[in-house]
């Protein structure tokens with residue numbers, strides 16, 4: 675019997691959560707992503723913008739770059755991207771540009787999410803590419819990693835992360 679899609683999604687989201695945990699351990703806002711093609715992970719990434727001082731180094735962007743490089747094509751039409759947090763406008767735009775076929779995300783980002791919260795860039799009929807979207811996969815776990823991170827951070831670094839911390843609190 676073929677593995678159920680829900681179980682497959684949970685399996686790969688668990689891998690994205692491991693990336694998020696590694697980001698937290700490195701002092702980065704914990705968001706992780708993996709890209710899957712034909713049932714195999716072709717790229718893993720985590721938010722790393724504190725380390726690189728690059729505001730575009732969100733988990734999704736880094737994962738898309740790695741997958742495109744590894745597969746030697748910018749057309750990632752066979753790919754599914756799993757990410758722990760709803761993508762922002764920049765990342766949602768990159769998924770459209772990369773022709774990713776499917777997006778699976780964990781929890782929503784009510785303050786910056788661009789795939790259902792503030793807008794839906796991945797399913798806008800005016801754009802030339804749309805993605806199949808599944809949300810809420812291991813959402814409680816994804817949210818808990820963010821909350822735990824900000825709970826610890828708030829004591830010493832509330833200014834820096836204050837805004838996103840509030841957002842996660844409200845989620």
Ligand SMILES: [Zn+2]
Nearest residue numbers: 732761762765
């Ligand atoms: Zn982003």
